[in-house]
Amino acid sequence: MAALLSCPYSAASPASSSSTKFFSRHRPPFPISHNHLATRRSSPLPIQCQIHNQQKGKSFSIKECAISIALAVGLMTGVPALDWCSNAYAAANPVVPDLAVLISGPPIKDPGALLRYALPIDNKAIREVQKPLEDITESLKVAGVKALDSAERNLRQASRALTQGKSLVVSGLAESKKEHGVELLGKLEAGMKELQQIVEDRNRDEVAAKQKELLQYVGGVEEDMVDGFPYQVPEEYQSMPLLKGRATVDMKVKVKDNPSLSDCVFRIVLDGYNAPVTAGNFVDLVERHFYDGMEIQRADGFVVQTGDPEGPAEGFIDPSTEKTRAIPLEITVEGEKLPFYGETLEELGLYKAQTKLPFNAFGTMAMARDEFEDNSASSQVFWLLKESELTPSNSNILDGRYSVFGYVTQNEDFLADLKVGDVIESIQVVSGLENLANPSYKIAG
Known part of the structure; x- marks a missing residue:
């Protein structure tokens, strides 16, 4: 425990320190402070949680700057700039990733999207439908009516991709799942028309729910492309x-x-x-x-x-x-x-x-x-x-x-x-x- 407690960013807390085995053995590798990590609270209230008050503040500290600078120094020089944090980190001594990897593109953070892209399929046509539908999330972050204009462009792109690539999507369905996959494609097409009407009616509040529904159909179609388990476990x-x-x-x-x-x-x-x-x-x-x-x-x-x-x-x-x-x-x-x-x-x-x-x-x-x-x-x-x-x-x-x-x-x-x-x-x-x-x-x- 001494190495952990010496680190200024130790994750150890009074509430959790009693379970020492989690820190000494079964734990993620580095003690990282939770004080500078922002809590997410931007999504709608889930229906399966009994909530009384969900307002929470966010904080920012000099620690954020310090640890960011240390990481940047490590990336640019190759020197493990965070060794001072703890003996645990020094013992693990991971290789710092190449800077180009960090800036290679915007990361996917949505769990649904991560699960869709993780499926063992190779069908470009359905991916070209999926991506613009997912991009609606970013479009809705724009203020005012511009958000709906941007979402409409995403929707048009997805609709065009589905029209042009539908035969390739259908041909990619596993034979045993083809009937179900075609049924989902029909629901996807109908849902796109419904979303188009929502956008035309300028009903911004309904866009996200319909988008989620459409992406569920897309994910279902993609799962119907997987024909059995794809490999032998050792x-x-x-x-x-x-x-x-x-x-x-x-x-x-x-x-x-x-x-x-x-x-x-x-x-x-x-x-x-x-x-x-x-x-x-x-x-x-x-x-x-x-x-x-x-x-x-x-x-x-x-x-x-x-x-x-x-x-x-x-x-x-x-x-x-x-x-x-x-x-x-x-x-x-x-x-x-x-x-x-x-x-x-x-x-x-x-x-x-x-x-x-x-x-x-x-x-x-x-x-x-x-x-x-x-x-x-x-x-x-x-x-x-x-x-x-x-x-x-x-x-x-x-x-x-x-x-x-x-x-x-x-x-x-x-x-x-x-x-x-x-x-x-x-x-x-x-x-x-x-x-x-x-x-x-x-x-x-």
Whole structure:
């Protein structure tokens, strides 16, 4: 603990310091202050959270400037300018990413978009429909009627792309899913006409909801392009629980002693296409009700973490073996057909590789593990809360070091309201359980 406490940006707090194992073993690699990280509160109130008062302030400090300057110096000179922060950072000593990677383009931060682009498909026609529909979000940030004019241009571009590329989209559908995919395309076309009317009526308040609906259709069409599971998991992991596709779970949390929030349901999409072992392990534990009744064990403004069972074990003890179930580090990168196992991208020398499931979104879900043991994950999971100077989207110190396997897609902003001691009442699979292969849980009755 001494190294952590000596750092002026330590994430340790009175509320979380009692769970020392999270700092010494199962934790993201660097202690980062939560004081300078802004809380998001710009989205509409989710319907599944009981809210009393959601107004919160934002702060800015000299620390932000200092840490930004230090990172910039490191980028420009190659010197690890943040070594002074803590011995933990010096021990890990990651390679600082190339400056060109940081400025290569605007990052994708929306969890829905990240999940769409992570699908194992190669169909340019549907992507040309998807992109302008997603760009409507940026258009709506413009003040006044100009926002609607810009959104209308995005919509025209998407409509034109769908008209010109529809045959290519249909030909890209998996044969077993073609009927469903064509049905979704029909709903997409009809929805675009409805959105056009909304824009013409200058009803700005209805644009975002309709846009979300259209993108759900696009995502459904893209999922219908995936024909089965696209690769063989390495033999050494084939007998483990594997999620061969995607699954959706709802996590209900009871919030204690919070005047703003009483309880909340977080919807999480788990991606087994890019992390079948990691996601499969989690779904298997969910079906065992492993997390039901468990408390939030770390909440420091950087991550929310849970999954450490009572007793000396720091992971799930499989009753069939009476040993801790350990799962490997599992990371898929752009351009590769299957994940890398057992090594960080840094250890593989892939310093500029882009992960298929990056730590871009608020609510990115990943496995905690021993910092220096790549294959030591078991049951402890964390959700990244904020993007800081050390974790810029598309190029940060977490990508390639921890297994991401999903994103919170509803109510993610309210993760920041959780505290140590809040209770996970339940996690339930609401769809995709049929994609779980080799389940080890026992269903009574």
